[in-house]
Amino acid sequence: MDFISSLYYLRVVKSIQFSEYRILDITRLLCNDVTMWDYSDRVKDAFLHPKNVGEIKDADAVGEIGSIICGDALKLYLKIDRETGKITDARFQTFGCASAIASSSALTEMVKGKTLDEALTVTNQDIADVLGGLPDQKMHCSVMGREALEAAIANYRGVPVAKKEEGRVVCKCFDVTEEKIRRVAMDNHLTTVEEITNFTKAGGGCGECIPNIETILQNVWSLKPTEKPSKPKKLTNLHKIALIQEIIETEIRPGLQADNGDVELIDIDGSRVIVALRGMCTGCMMAAVTVKGIQAKLRELVSDDITVEALQ
Amino acid sequence: MNTVYLDNNATTCVAPEVLDEMAPYLAELYGNPSSMHTFGGQTRRRIEEAREKVAALINAEPDEIIFTSCGTESDNTAIMSAVESQPRKRHIITSRVEHPAVLNFCQHLGRKGHRVSLVPVQKQGRLDMDAFLRMLDDDVVVVSIMHANNETGVIFPMDELCEILKERGIVMHTDAVQAAGKISIDVRKLPVDMLTISGHKLHAPKGIGVLYIRKGTRFHPYVIGGHQEQGRRAGTENVASIIGLGKACELALQHLPAESAYLSGLRDRLEKELLQSCPNTRVNGDPSRRLPNTTNVSFEYIEGEAILLRLNEYGICASSGSACTSGSLEPSHVLRAMGVPYTAVHGSIRFSLSRYNTEKDIDFVLEVMPGIVRELRELSPFGRNDAACSRDYASE
Structure with a gap:
């Protein structure tokens, strides 16, 4: 690994921490919200004057997606001509925000007059396009439209009620399966967890499943695992020293300083790292534990054979 | 279109009297209060007058008041100070x-x-005092509990909390951003160590906050630099806003009893008639211990963002605890902590009033709200038959 890539590695480590920090901020409340101004005129219009609202009592097909707990749900009703296989009427009932209602309205207008196979070519991106685009955080509304359509057509064709898609549930907060994440990622060329959250909501609740979503994305795009805590393979002494310095500066010292302690890097001799504890750390009963902690961190991020010693 | 502003817990308008007081200090009187010359130095006296008015609002001594940039800075400063001094x-x-x-x-x-x-x-948003008492131990560095909740308006039992902590010698901070100016606060009776106020919630401008620090409380500054605020908060004073805040506090103190009765009257009518005109509607939060200006109402089976945007079409401003308005995908942490069912959290709307609201504003909301609720319920797949609803409740 050359010096540039070791710098890149550090950047990756930092960005991962940043994303963890972001997830842990549990109460992103009443901030960064989508306001009326983020919606296109067509979304506003479809929300304020939705088309094809209501139930079809004698519908030939019904597709139901979402739940009131998740915050949005769509029930799609289709009337289908048996002769021609064309959708003659489409109506909807939606519980959700402006973009969910607008997406539902757009969907019903798009599928009317199409054969079932033609209708199935409508993608979530098509729905968003018809509406003049949706804010990133609202793309899941268009995905919900597409899913309701699939569910309705499956219902008509008598495909066994695949209400829950195959595969394990990845996001427990919003009940999103691995299969859905894979499909939406491939359909929309999504490569980051944030995009997956915008499109499926997965990872938008407690955030526990985010590492799993990362793994799924890596598999989908058969990327090598991002250099998360995987260590650089072979380091020259120079790189190792630079890396140890960087990690002590960015990972270790801030934590100790927060407790009025500190640590200073004295020397590096092969894999022996010699440090001196400062501030409240000197004479602290927990000094040995602190040194062990530093060692564990360096082993994790630099090399397995590192030992840390504290100058007395 | 007229704006009917019922989102005063988010922010308030600057009172005209406040703006008048501020104007010269944004124009010709631009001096730095730390300057030696009269031109700058004369503003110092106005800052000290403002400090007295702010202190009077909570019955504190002027030198127990420091000015900060906002409520958040005051909160962070208070907690950090307690942590650093112990x-x-x-x-x-x-x-x-x-x-x-x-x-x-x-x-x-x-x-x-x-x-x-x-x-x-x-359930009604009241603090679980038993749980609180169980948490207390010798290791507690600070307790920071809000005076009144911003989303529901529920007022916490400050007297009781402060007395318990005083006995044990534990530092108590309260975020009184929503309470200050709406209910009376007397720090001579309430043994709180630190208390936060924010200017823009009581008709002063944004960008000005207050931290009350009781005499004798160990204090470590958070913003470090110059000697301003007796070395407790560095940075050149926000002169105009401080003077504005002084005026705003004076007005708040002067209007408080009458305003409280006026606002709770408007609020109660809004609430009562909404519950009557819109079926499947509930109030979140303890109605007996609430700020006079706040109501949090859930319209079941419909979603908050959709309600807000329909209200927006009529120029009515409110806010919601629904997931779609929170910036995250999770709905209000306050309502969930209260155990409000999801069916109701997503459709929660907070109306928060100020002295500038009138009976007419309330009439207008009462006129349009039933139609909005009916239309959105017609769109919704829920709430039509009990089977569908009970299923969703049961799965929680």
């Missing part, structure tokens, strides 16, 4: 329904090695 203690107690200015700051300290306990609330 480095051996590691346990921070706050509540589950706190404003992010406190909650996220405590979580941040939690990631750096402090232990954070969150006091739960009961």
Whole structure:
């Protein structure tokens, strides 16, 4: 690994921490919200004057997606001509925000007059396009439209009620399966967890499943695992020293300083790292534990054979 | 289109009297209060007058008041000061329904090695005092619990909390951003150590906050630099805003009793008639211990963002605890902590009033709201038959 890539590695480590920090901020409340101004005129219009609202009592097909707990749900009703296989009427009932209602309205207008196979070519991106685009955080509304359509057509064709898609549930907060994440990622060329959250909501609740979503994305795009805590393979002494310095500066010292302690890097001799504890750390009963902690961190991020010693 | 502004817990308009007081200090009287010359130095006296008026609002001494840039800075400063002055203690107690200015700051300290306990609330948003008492130990460095909740208006029992903590010698901070100016606060009777006020919630401009620090409380500054605010908060004073805040506090104190009765009258009528005209509607939060200006109403089976945007079409401003308006995908942490069912959390709307609201404003909301609710319910697949609803309740 050359010096540039070791710098890149550090950047990756930092960005991962940043994303963890972001997830842990549990109460992103009443901030960064989508306001009326983020919606296109067509979304506003479809929300304020939705088309094809209501139930079809004698519908030939019904597709139901979402739940009131998740915050949005769509029930799609289709009337289908048996002769021609064309959708003659489409109506909807939606519980959700402006973009969910607008997406539902757009969907019903798009599928009317199409054969079932033609209708199935409508993608979530098509729905968003018809509406003049949706804010990133609202793309899941268009995905919900597409899913309701699939569910309705499956219902008509008598495909066994695949209400829950195959595969394990990845996001427990919003009940999103691995299969859905894979499909939406491939359909929309999504490569980051944030995009997956915008499109499926997965990872938008407690955030526990985010590492799993990362793994799924890596598999989908058969990327090598991002250099998360995987260590650089072979380091020259120079790189190792630079890396140890960087990690002590960015990972270790801030934590100790927060407790009025500190640590200073004295020397590096092969894999022996010699440090001196400062501030409240000197004479602290927990000094040995602190040194062990530093060692564990360096082993994790630099090399397995590192030992840390504290100058007395 | 007229704006009907019922979102005063988010921010308030600057009172005209306040703006008048401020104007010269944004124009010709631009001097720095720390200057030796008369031109600058004369503003110093106005700042001290403002400090007296702010102090009077909560019956404090003027030198117990420092000016900051906002409520969040005051909250962060108070907690950090308590933490820094007692480095051996590691346990921070706050509540589950706190404003992010406190909650996220405590979580941040939690990631750096402090232990954070969150006091739960009961169904109506009342603090779970038993749980609170169980959390107290010798390691507690600070307790920071809000005076009144921003989303529901529920008022916490400050007297009781402060007395308990005073007995044990534990530092108490309260975020009184929503309470100050709406209910009377007397720090001579209430043994709180630190208290936060924010200017823009009581008709002063944005960008000005207050931290009350009781005499004798150990204090470590958070913003470090010059000698301003007796070395307790560095940075050149926001002269115009400080003077504005002084006026705003004076007005708040002067209007408080009459305003409280006026606002609770408007609020109660709004609430009562909404419950009558819109079926499947409920009020969130303890109606007996609430700020006079706040009501949080859930319209079941419909979603908050959709309601807000329909209200927006009529120029009515309110806010919601629904997931779609929170910026995250999770709905209000306050309503969830209270155990409000999801069916109701998503459709929660907060109306918060100010002295500038009139009976006419309330009439207008009452006129349009039933139609909005009916239309959105017609769109919704829920709420039509009991089977569908009970299924969703049961799966919680």
